[in-house]
Amino acid sequence: MSCTCADVMHIMDSMFPERYAEPWDNVGLMAGDPDAEVKKILLALDANATVVEEAIRMGADMIITHHPLLFHPLKRIDTSRGTGKIVSMLNKAGIALYSAHTNMDVAQGGVNHALAEVLHLDNIAILDKTISQRYMKLVVFIPKGYENAVLKAMADAGAGWIGNYSHCTFRTEGIGTFKPLEGAHPFIGQKDRLEEVAEVRMETIVRQQQLEEVIKAMLAAHPYEEVAYDVYPLDNEMETAGLGIIGNVHQPMLLAEYALYVKECLKLSGLKLVGRLDKPIGRVAVCGGSGGDLIDKAAAKGADVFVTGDIGYHDALKAEEYDMAIIDAGHYATEHCVLPKLALGLQKATDTLQYNVEITVSQKERDPFVFL
Numbered sequence: 403m404s405c406t407c408a409d410v411m412h413i414m415d416s417m418f419p420e421r422y423a424e425p426w427d428n429v430g431l432m433a434g435d436p437d438a439e440v441k442k443i444l445l446a447l448d449a450n451a452t453v454v455e456e457a458i459r460m461g462a463d464m465i466i467t468h469h470p471l472l473f474h475p476l477k478r479i480d481t482s483r484g485t486g487k488i489v490s491m492l493n494k495a496g497i498a499l500y501s502a503h504t505n506m507d508v509a510q511g512g513v514n515h516a517l518a519e520v521l522h523l524d525n526i527a528i529l530d531k532t533i534s535q536r537y538m539k540l541v542v543f544i545p546k547g548y549e550n551a552v553l554k555a556m557a558d559a560g561a562g563w564i565g566n567y568s569h570c571t572f573r574t575e576g577i578g579t580f581k582p583l584e585g586a587h588p589f590i591g592q593k594d595r596l597e598e599v600a601e602v603r604m605e606t607i608v609r610q611q612q613l614e615e616v617i618k619a620m621l622a623a624h625p626y627e628e629v630a631y632d633v634y635p636l637d638n639e640m641e642t643a644g645l646g647i648i649g650n651v652h653q654p655m656l657l658a659e660y661a662l663y664v665k666e667c668l669k670l671s672g673l674k675l676v677g678r679l680d681k682p683i684g685r686v687a688v689c690g691g692s693g694g695d696l697i698d699k700a701a702a703k704g705a706d707v708f709v710t711g712d713i714g715y716h717d718a719l720k721a722e723e724y725d726m727a728i729i730d731a732g733h734y735a736t737e738h739c740v741l742p743k744l745a746l747g748l749q750k751a752t753d754t755l756q757y758n759v760e761i762t763v764s765q766k767e768r769d770p771f772v773f774l
């Protein structure tokens with residue numbers, strides 16, 4: 403089945419909801435036509451000239467990056483250099499560009515989960531919860547025989563999703579009563595006569611933000627003129643996301659050994675290290691990209707070492723004060739590990755929907771830093 407750029411955007415949003423992005427961020431479609439057909443997608447951290455040239459050579463219709471190309475408002479589009487040149491290259495080649503940045507940092511299956519997975523951390527938890535999602539309970543009374551149509555409409559609008567499960571509901575059967583009054587146009591029954599109808603009470607959960615859409619879909623699919631339904635606020639926090647991950651190593655080791663282990667897992671030619679080489683390492687915090695702002699959180703949660711990128715001099719001094727080691731494995735390597743995982747996840751999602759799409763991780767993109 404053919405797939406459009408908008409279809410891919412929809413899948414990406416279900417994996418890394420755009421609403422999770424920081425307010426200062428710019429995520430989503432950077433350039434391109436949402437209605438254009440997509441057959442080949444190239445994944446990269448950045449849409450630089452090398453990556454766009456690779457996409458043109460391989461005949462890709464879409465590039466998905468972690469870092470947004472457009473971040474600060476453009477005052478002019480100079481097509482000879484910088485961002486203007488990239489936008490022009492994309493436009494001429496008819497390639498769409500989509501970015502998932504801070505939403506991919508915080509979401510399950512995003513950058514930090516990929517980094518924790520590559521380092522084989524156990525018992526992982528979010529280091530700094532920044533997003534918690536409230537759910538509501540929605541109960542609706544449906545005449546027997548119409549429950550599946552109503553369920554489908556509600557589930558398609560986002561109701562009944564728990565983790566990796568959709569269409570989650572619970573049903574009980576009973577008798578509904580009503581008396582149609584003057585002016586009513588009843589689906590069942592007659593005016594001024596008390597009716598008893600076999601009904602199903604169907605209950606499900608809905609994200610607070612999707613409640614309005616779900617109720618609209620439910621009312622449209624329900625056969626009754628006046629639909630009886632209840633909305634209850636729930637106290638359970640069912641979905642959390644946030645920055646960084648903390649977990650345990652399989653086997654405790656010394657910092658020197660652990661640094662070599664990280665080097666091997668991330669296929670690095672070098673890294674920077676803060677801390678005593680003989681420090682025992684059991685608990686590890688990770689944050690892909692620039693994690694300097696999470697040093698206090700990592701130390702407070704008892705991390706023996708914090709694996710991240712872009713660590714500055716004063717970050718290193720702060721970590722020393724906490725007696726917490728730091729492994730600076732670089733911005734590129736600590737984020738790049740999400741791309742193979744994204745390729746697999748996206749391929750699985752497009753295959754499930756029977757879209758004819760091929761997804762590849764860039765072979766040309768490189769870490770700009772080298773070690774001498």
Ligand SMILES: [Zn+2]
Pocket residue numbers: 469690691692733737
């Ligand atoms: Zn980054």
